[in-house]
Amino acid sequence: MERIAAWLHEKNPGLDGPIDTDEDLIEARLIDSMDFLEFIDLLEELSGTSIDLQEVTIDDFRTLGRVQERFLSTAG
Amino acid sequence: MSTPSTTALPDGGLRSPGAGLITLDPVHTALLRGLDDLLTGLAARLSAPEVLGPPLLSVEGLARLDFFRNFPHLGVSAGRFDADALDGLAAGETPGELGLRPTGHLLPSATCYGLLLSLEGRDVGEDGLRLSATGRCFRNETHYDGLRRLWGFHMREVLYLGTKQGAVEHLEQGAEFIRQAAASLGLELSRAVADDPFYDKGGSRAKLMALDPVKHEFSAPDGTAIASVNRHRNFFGERLDIRAGSEGPAYSACVAFGVERWVHAMILTHGSPEQALDRLREARLRGVDG
Numbered sequence: 042m043e044r045i046a047a048w049l050h051e052k053n054p055g056l057d058g059p060i061d062t063d064e065d066l067i068e069a070r071l072i073d074s075m076d077f078l079e080f081i082d083l084l085e086e087l088s089g090t091s092i093d094l095q096e097v098t099i100d101d102f103r104t105l106g107r108v109q110e111r112f113l114s115t116a117g
Numbered sequence: 118m119s120t121p122s123t124t125a126l127p128d129g130g131l132r133s134p135g136a137g138l139i140t141l142d143p144v145h146t147a148l149l150r151g152l153d154d155l156l157t158g159l160a161a162r163l164s165a166p167e168v169l170g171p172p173l174l175s176v177e178g179l180a181r182l183d184f185f186r187n188f189p190h191l192g193v194s195a196g197r198f199d200a201d202a203l204d205g206l207a208a209g210e211t212p213g214e215l216g217l218r219p220t221g222h223l224l225p226s227a228t229c230y231g232l233l234l235s236l237e238g239r240d241v242g243e244d245g246l247r248l249s250a251t252g253r254c255f256r257n258e259t260h261y262d263g264l265r266r267l268w269g270f271h272m273r274e275v276l277y278l279g280t281k282q283g284a285v286e287h288l289e290q291g292a293e294f295i296r297q298a299a300a301s302l303g304l305e306l307s308r309a310v311a312d313d314p315f316y317d318k319g320g321s322r323a324k325l326m327a328l329d330p331v332k333h334e335f336s337a338p339d340g341t342a343i344a345s346v347n348r349h350r351n352f353f354g355e356r357l358d359i360r361a362g363s364e365g366p367a368y369s370a371c372v373a374f375g376v377e378r379w380v381h382a383m384i385l386t387h388g389s390p391e392q393a394l395d396r397l398r399e400a401r402l403r404g405v406d407g
Contacts, residue, residue: 067329068281070350075186078321099329 042109048083052076062106067099088112137261137268144390145264145380149271151397152379153251155302156273158405159294159372160249163287165275170231170252173222178234181356184226190316193224193255193268228252228274229371233353236278243362245279247287251376264381265341271376277369278354279361284370288346291372294405295335295344301400304343304382306335311345337382344374 049071050056056071066072072080080102081092092112101111123143131140141149160167173195179185184192196217198206206212225231228250236246251273258266277287292308299306311334315323326332331349334342347370353359354366361367383393 067325068350070352070355074322074325074352075183076321077325094324094328097328099325102328 042105042113044087045083045105045108048080060105062109063104065103066105067103072102084108084112137258137266139264139267144394148380148383148390148394148397149376151394151401152383153271153273153374153376155298155397155401155405156374156376156379157249158298159275159291160247162294163247163275163277163290165247165249168232168248168250170225170228170250171235172225172253173220174225174230174234176219176221176223179223179230182230182233182353183356184230186317187313187315187322188226191226191256191314193226193257195220195222195224224255224269225252226254226256228254228272228373229276232274232276233278233357233359233369236359237357238359240360240362241278241367243280243364245277245283245361245367247275247277249273249275264377267377270378273374273376274371276371278359278367279369280364281351281368283361284348284368287370288348288372291346291370292333292335295346295372297405299335301403301405302383302386303396303400304386305338306343307338308333308335311342337378337385339385341378341381341385342375343378343382344372347371347373 046060049060049066052073053071060066060071064071081094085092090112097111101107126142131142133139157167159165179192197220198212199216199218202210202215206215231252232248232250251271253269254272255269258268261267275287275291277284295306310330311332312318312323312326313332315326317323332345332347335344336342349369349371351366351368353369354361359367359369380393383397384390387393387396
């Protein structure tokens with residue numbers, strides 16, 4: 042998750058402190074729409090799997106907690 | 118002295134000046150004005166004061182709103198003739214063969230841009246701000262189609278800036294008004310998720326919009342979208358440093374009406390411009406709430 046937090050801080054230089062795991066990244070535009078595909082690329086790199094946008098919902102990307110659970114959980 | 122009677126139009130009516138351009142005759146004009154008045158009811162309901170946006174928008178301002186990244190194909194530019202062309206023009210040369218110089222301004226493609234740019238650096242407070250305006254908007258299109266798709270048209274918008282929750286409520290109230298206005302006019306509308314006409318349809322913004330639609334349209338039975346509800350998250354608030362008190366960058370949302378398209382939908386539904394006007398007059402007597 043450190044890489045994701047670092048990416049979010051890089052994209053949002055005005056952001057102070059850690060990002061809550063339930064902060065709405067989409068609605069607050071911490072992931073700007075122009076950077077959304079770059080964020081997907083980062084998740085694919087970190088998870089080692091490709092993400093089919095036909096098979097996800099926006100809620101899968103909405104919070105750090107959900108991103109961890111959906112894409113970066115090592116369970117299974 | 119007798120009172121002059123209404124002047125009749127000549128046989129054949131009013132000519133179109135070109136593709137995508139229409140001179141509205143008196144009945145169509147009465148429909149457009151009357152419909153715009155009726156749609157202003159949303160502004161009255163939400164206590165949104167009426168303003169008049171600027172007739173041109175600066176390229177620099179539009180660039181900050183990502184207009185050119187999103188819609189480079191739509192922009193209709195305001196140009197002026199080169200100074201060294203003026204003598205030739207005055208001597209009767211054909212304007213089409215002479216060079217135009219950019220002025221750094223575009224005609225508006227949407228009513229809200231001019232209003233948003235006018236609020237740069239302002240604080241709208243936590244109670245937020247609503248503004249209502251009708252503007253003539255211009256978009257280059259690949260084809261034109263009667264009142265459905267014009268090079269220039271009237272767009273009424275009721276814009277909100279304020280909190281995240283305020284933006285949600287604005288669009289709920291807007292959608293409810295659209296349903297009531299349509300019902301009062303006998304129009305059957307369907308609501309659906311919509312795309313903005315992004316130039317790069319495979320780009321990041323379009324992909325995110327597919328997952329999280331920020332625009333819904335209300336369409337007549339022939340598929341013509343006549344109204345929309347749009348949320349911008351805090352994009353304009355951030356780009357233009359518009360704040361909502363302690364909430365930080367303002368969230369914004371707008372309810373938009375394509376007024377010529379309401380005219381089109383009325384004629385489609387009621388059979389003729391005259392019948393549409395009769396129905397509009399009845400609706401205005403009853404009121405949208407009636």
